[in-house]
Amino acid sequence: MRTRNIKKQVWLNREEATLLKKKAKKVGLNESELIRNFIIGFEPREKPDDRFYEVMNEMRAIGNNLNQIARKANSLNFVDYPLYKKEADKWNQFMLKIKKEFLLPQPKESDNG
Helix, strand or coil: CCCCCCCCCCCCCHHHHHHHHHHHHHHCCCHHHHHHHHHCCEECCCCCCHHHHHHHHHHHHHHHHHHHHHHHHHHCCCCCHHHHHHHHHHHHHHHHHHHHHHCCCEECCCCCC
């Protein structure tokens, strides 16, 4: 079931429509998502360049490799699990920090309405 069931029609001039389209593309959202973000007080960040995603994929692969190594080592009884858990938690927090820093929308600095 659709959660958004109220339609709002907005009239824009050519310049405004072009600007909306450019801004939505720049942040990687469709125009409706961009408008909803503005309404709830968030200004989405620009979509990161391809280097960001390459680095994230590399870090994810490294994390997966470390996890596989740790599982194998744990099965052979020579891993300090509390230390591994602590490091895994640090890795996850790092990934969340990167996501927050580069991807998630942020509240606007000032909003008059």
